[in-house]
Structures are given as C-alpha cells and as structure tokens.
Amino acid sequence: MSTLIRPPPVNTSQSPIENLLELTHLHDIDPDLFTNRRPLWHPPGARGIYGGAAIAQTLSAAQKTVPKEFTVHSMHCYFVLAGNSDIPIIYHVERVRSGKSFVTRTVQARQRGRVIFTTTVSFVRQNSGGEKLVQHAVSKPDIPGPVEGMDDLDQGGAMERPFQSQRVEIYNDDSSEPHTKKCRQWIKARGTISPAGGHEAHLAALAYMSDSYFVGTIARVHKLTRFAPTRKSNAKSSIDEEVLKKLLAMDDKDLKRVGYLDQHDIDRIRKLKNGEQLPEEKEEDEKPEIGMMVSLDHAIYFHNPREFRADEWMFAEMETPWADDGRGLVFQKIFSKSGVLIATCVQEGLVRLKQPNESTPPPPTTTTKSKL
Structure with a gap:
C-alpha cells in the first residue's frame, strides 16, 4: 500500500502538483506527524521515488508548523536511502527553535522505521531586515522564451508530470571544458495553483521542480547518457x-x-x-556510460519567496564546477520569466561510470575529468 490512508478524490480546484504534494496531518497520533496522501512517482530506471517529492513534502510539513508571518529562506537536505513508492512515508517535524526573527525545523522522512531523507529548514519573519537594505542580484540571461506545446518528452512515458519543462540549447556546448557549460530549461507547474494554497503551495511546487534534471547536468556537459542505446545488439535502441x-x-x-x-x-x-x-x-x-547517478544532498536558498508564481514560467540555469572520485557538484539559479532571481540551489550527486571488466584493460578515453 503506497499511502497510509486511502487517497481522496482529486480536488479539481487545485493544480496537479498541489494534489500530488498534499499531506495528511496525523494529529491524533502526534501534532508534528504527517504522511503522503497520494502515491509518489518512481521514475523509470531510478533507484527510488523522485527526489523532488521528498524535498517538497518535507518543506510542506515544516511550513505547517510555523506562524504565517514566517517564510522559508533556506533548506538543506540529505538523501539517505532510496524511497519505495509502494510504502507510505511518515514525515516527523522537530521544532528546533522558534525565535522572534528566525524559526528552525528539522524533518525526517521515514519508511518502515528507517530514515530515508532528512532536511533542516529555516524560516525568517517577513520584512525583518529593516527599512534600509543591502541589495544586489544576478541578472537572468537574455534567452528565447518558452514555446507553448513544446514540452520535453518524458523518458519512459510512465505518467504525466505535474509540471512542464522545455530545454534550451546548452550554453557553450562545443567547449572541451565541461565546467564552462550551462544547461538551461524553462519550468512551471501545470494548471493554476489555488488561492487556498497560498505562497506555501508555490514554494513546495518550486522545491519539487528544483530536482528536475539537476545532477544530470554532469552527464550532459560530459556528453554521457543514462539511456544508452544497446550498441552491440544489431544497433537497436533501448528507448521506449x-x-x-x-x-x-x-x-x-x-x-x-x-x-x-x-x-x-x-x-x-x-x-x-x-x-x-x-x-x-x-x-x-563507444562512449563512457553512466553506471549509477543519484543525488546525495540538496540545498535551496529562497530569495524572493512571496514574489513569484510557480504556475508561471520560470527559467533555470545549471552549471557544474567540479566532478571527481565518483561525485559531482552542480549549482542552479532559478529566475521568474520577468528576471527576478527566485532561488539558488546546490546539489552533490554520486556519478559513477560503468567500469570495464577486470580482465579488460580500461580504454584510455573513459575519463570524464575536466582539464581544470
């Protein structure tokens, strides 16, 4: 059973991403205990559930325990174990600190008593910075806007995602230096997020989408592939x-x-x-192929948490400054379509290549290290 309580009918007044991320409050058991109301997506070929779901639902659980005048400004997450889409997730919120200007919460996501995901979330009281402020922000690149009806295809086609995405051509893709490239896409939640969801629903939706293709940036700048054609079987493709x-x-x-x-x-x-x-x-x-690629940790810094809509197009730009020793680091900036910097994200992931047989000497071209 993938949910603890039978999922209710879809709420047509809410957007698909609101329905997906909705939590059941287990207040009769514990006032700080929550569980997923609907089954969570297990992407084809992935080790567990889509990581963005755990990020978003831990944020949603934490948001339900803080006063309305406080808004999330950062969260730091660790992926501990692969989530099983066939088992309910229990989210436990710990009220670490409730101060005048800042509130801190930690949230653990558990399955069968084991922690699969953990995050620390910090909230700040709105307009607590004073009348005079230190202000600056990086500008959004000048790139073509999204085109309606041109969403990327989902590999495997298992289900329609609750958000739309459109890839933009990789910046500096012809460079021999992976760290100089930038992977870019337009993203937005499908439908219209309900007024009842408030800014919290938009923040949870953004958190969900922030994990989209994130660690995969490393594979793209090195021109590797996770969906490799089976090149020794009459050149047939492994694509669905x-x-x-x-x-x-x-x-x-x-x-x-x-x-x-x-x-x-x-x-x-x-x-x-x-x-x-x-x-x-x-x-x-044959090109080197990804043997394993999973997220290890994920951080989001929310810059203008009440000044955007997640159901309107947002622009995400990703780059990777380093990869080695089976790991890689990726930075992401997310802007509103009008150019407001909404969030900055950081993720480290496990990125391992398929290794040659022990009896076969490794080919000289399998390294993906950048010439820094």
Missing part, C-alpha cells in the same frame, strides 16, 4: 518504443530540445527516419 515513435515524427530542431538526446542519438534517429542501416560500432568507439 512509444517514445521512439514520437522522436521519429520530430524534425531536427525539435529533437535538439529533447534533453536526454545527444548529437549521437539524433544522428541515429535521423538514419532510422531515412531508412538507413545503422552500423555496428566498435568497442573502442
């Missing part, structure tokens, strides 16, 4: 057949907007469209 049909119907311009495809994949799709034979590839020509 229904997804492949959609890809074959797209032109080159639209294919480049699909985030999990690199130029090699696009060339193969083009040949399939033209009825050309796909050549067998030699082992030494």
